[in-house]
Amino acid sequence: MNPTIKARNLRRHFGRTRALDGIDLDIPAGRIVGLIGPNGAGKTTALKAILGLSSYEGELSVLGLDPARQRDRLMEQVCFIADVAVLPRWARVGRIIDLTERLHPRFSRERCMHFLKNSKVRLDSRIRALSKGMVVQLHLALVMAIDARLLVLDEPTLGLDILFRKQFYSSLLNEYFDEERTILITTHQVEEVEHILTDLIFIRDGQLILNSSMDEVHERYVELMVRADQAEEARRLGPLHERVLFGRHIFLFDRPDDERVEALGELHKPSVADLFVALMGNEAQSGQERAA
Amino acid sequence: MTRRSLTTISTLLRRELWESPVAFMWTPLGIALLILAFVVFSLILGGRFDAEMAYTSDMLKMLAEQPDQQRRLIVSGMLFWISAIFFQLMLLIILFYLAGSLFDDRKDRSILFWKSLPVSDCMTVASKLAAACLLVPALFFLAIVLTHLVLLLIATGYSLVAGVNPWTTIWAPATLPRLWSVMLLGLVVQAVWLLPVYAWLLFCSSWAPRLPLLIAIAIPAGLALTQHAWTLITRFGLPEFNIGLIMLKRLGSGTLPMSANVQFDGGFDSIEFSDELFMSFSTTLGHLAKLETWVGVAIALVLLWGAVWFRRRATDG
Numbered sequence: 001m002n003p004t005i006k007a008r009n010l011r012r013h014f015g016r017t018r019a020l021d022g023i024d025l026d027i028p029a030g031r032i033v034g035l036i037g038p039n040g041a042g043k044t045t046a047l048k049a050i051l052g053l054s055s056y057e058g059e060l061s062v063l064g065l066d067p068a069r070q071r072d073r074l075m076e077q078v079c080f081i082a083d084v085a086v087l088p089r090w091a092r093v094g095r096i097i098d099l100t101e102r103l104h105p106r107f108s109r110e111r112c113m114h115f116l117k118n119s120k121v122r123l124d125s126r127i128r129a130l131s132k133g134m135v136v137q138l139h140l141a142l143v144m145a146i147d148a149r150l151l152v153l154d155e156p157t158l159g160l161d162i163l164f165r166k167q168f169y170s171s172l173l174n175e176y177f178d179e180e181r182t183i184l185i186t187t188h189q190v191e192e193v194e195h196i197l198t199d200l201i202f203i204r205d206g207q208l209i210l211n212s213s214m215d216e217v218h219e220r221y222v223e224l225m226v227r228a229d230q231a232e233e234a235r236r237l238g239p240l241h242e243r244v245l246f247g248r249h250i251f252l253f254d255r256p257d258d259e260r261v262e263a264l265g266e267l268h269k270p271s272v273a274d275l276f277v278a279l280m281g282n283e284a285q286s287g288q289e290r291a292a
Numbered sequence: 293m294t295r296r297s298l299t300t301i302s303t304l305l306r307r308e309l310w311e312s313p314v315a316f317m318w319t320p321l322g323i324a325l326l327i328l329a330f331v332v333f334s335l336i337l338g339g340r341f342d343a344e345m346a347y348t349s350d351m352l353k354m355l356a357e358q359p360d361q362q363r364r365l366i367v368s369g370m371l372f373w374i375s376a377i378f379f380q381l382m383l384l385i386i387l388f389y390l391a392g393s394l395f396d397d398r399k400d401r402s403i404l405f406w407k408s409l410p411v412s413d414c415m416t417v418a419s420k421l422a423a424a425c426l427l428v429p430a431l432f433f434l435a436i437v438l439t440h441l442v443l444l445l446i447a448t449g450y451s452l453v454a455g456v457n458p459w460t461t462i463w464a465p466a467t468l469p470r471l472w473s474v475m476l477l478g479l480v481v482q483a484v485w486l487l488p489v490y491a492w493l494l495f496c497s498s499w500a501p502r503l504p505l506l507i508a509i510a511i512p513a514g515l516a517l518t519q520h521a522w523t524l525i526t527r528f529g530l531p532e533f534n535i536g537l538i539m540l541k542r543l544g545s546g547t548l549p550m551s552a553n554v555q556f557d558g559g560f561d562s563i564e565f566s567d568e569l570f571m572s573f574s575t576t577l578g579h580l581a582k583l584e585t586w587v588g589v590a591i592a593l594v595l596l597w598g599a600v601w602f603r604r605r606a607t608d609g
Contacts, residue, residue, distance in 0.1 A: 053407060053607040071604075072412035080408050088402040090311050102303040103409045105296075139405075 004182040008059040019045040021206035030179035035186045037203035040178045068209045079143045080152035094123035105117040112145035194272040201217045224251045226265035241278030304419035320435030330591035345383040349454035356461040363465035375436045382432045391505035393420040425483035488588040491595035498602035
């Protein structure tokens with residue numbers, strides 16, 4: 001089967017800034033992919049290219065379609081939430097649902113109402129009268145009521161309280177996701193999504209720093225916690241990153257020599273956030289060193 | 293056109309109606325109520341000076357004694373004159389609507405929601421144009437029909453009191469079917485005639501970073517002024533191919549279906565006052581036979597293509 005998203009040497013520049021600097025991607029169906037990167041790394045540019053919202057150079061196909069030319073056909077099978085909630089402020093909730101139902105052949109009103117059931121969003125309120133969080137809830141309900149093959153979420157839970165965030169991710173996983181669908185998420189709240197991701201992509205300066213499945217990530221990276229007096233020994237084994245927590249030194253290793261590392265202290269699986277800091281922060285530091 | 297795209301365009305038109313109910317529905321209805329209130333108020337006020345309604349009855353009796361041709365001119369002319377108020381405001385509303393139509397959702401970023409729906413940019417632009425050319429005129433036309441009917445009913449009441457036959461005095465001379473169908477045809481022809489103006493506004497609305505209406509006015513005004521300044525300096529005269537005048541004429545002669553029928557070139561003496569002046573299918577259709585109409589349509593198509601082009605890139609960068 002064709003991959004859901006396939007990109008070869010995807011490029012985009014704004015003046016001299018290279019927002020996307022030759023990206024290759026293959027995302028098959030049935031994955032939940034986290035696209036993580038610092039601000040200005042190219043996340044939004046990449047998502048916009050995938051959604052047919054901006055131009056690009058290189059090859060890109062989404063569900064076998066060319067997003068730049070066939071956005072309207074693509075949107076029958078793809079839905080997205082942009083980084084800020086942007087429902088038209090003049091509309092009433094019920095009318096937005098009516099419009100989506102009439103314009104989208106794969107939208108289900110029943111499912112939408114099901115997702116809205118537990119929220120305080122009322123059908124006769126105007127969007128401009130809703131709180132920011134309620135607009136996001138409505139938008140998420142609209143999007144999840146569409147039987148799409150690719151769901152793109154750009155900071156989907158911004159401005160939501162923790163109860164709704166938990167609930168959202170659990171219904172995303174339990175009620176929405178299946179092996180036919182692909183979900184692509186960007187977020188700064190990495191801790192919240194890391195246990196639902198199947199794949200992890202780190203992006204910085206328009207380039208992919210990491211692109212692998214979570215299983216591979218867990219096989220490859222190991223965190224070692226040692227006492228201060230053993231830190232020097234651990235450093236000799238070539239860690240990617242080192243940090244200090246309560247007097248203990250924590251090292252991150254890429255494919256470590258298991259026995260020698262294990263002998264020094266406790267081993268853990270690194271969290272995505274720690275991995276992010278190690279991989280992105282480290283290179284930034286070494287970059288600065290090189291520059292110096 | 294497939295059934296799906298028909299549903300899409302009708303849904304998009306409904307969306308326009310939901311977005312601007314004040315401009316599209318309440319304004320024509322408001323004008324209708326205002327006119328009717330004014331008429332009722334004058335009748336009541338008149339009744340206080342004219343206790344037996346002798347004056348009003350005399351007027352109606354005089355009207356009943358006029359020859360056919362004259363009655364038609366008076367009754368249908370008055371109805372037409374009243375509809376002119378609607379058309380003036382309608383054009384104003386359409387111009388403002390078009391200037392904001394592809395701009396407002398870019399400004400508040402709700403364009404991202406609209407772009408998440410399976411609707412092409414071409415369809416979006418087409419829906420805005422259809423709202424300006426069909427939806428708004430249709431709603432204003434309905435308000436005009438309503439105003440006409442209520443006015444004629446009031447007149448019927450008065451003519452019954454005056455002992456005049458309401459059918460021969462008022463309803464027959466009103467020639468409603470002809471009046472309304474010329475008006476409808478006039479609205480369609482007007483839309484074709486003004487298509488370059490509409491398309492220009494859509495075009496500006498699609499790319500202007502801010503104040504699209506101001507930009508849409510400033511560019512042609514600047515162009516015309518530059519041309520005038522240039523010919524004044526170089527040849528000490530007015531330009532022969534006068535861009536500013538061409539644009540003003542287009543807008544001015546397209547304000548009403550009625551005004552389009554009057555050729556001011558020959559002066560007022562040449563105008564023969566009859567209902568043919570404003571109720572003629574042939575003069576209305578005559579506009580479609582003019583070359584300049586179709587030159588305008590060609591310019592409009594280029595501008596619309598430009599509007600779609602910018603719309604496609606509206607979320608870029």
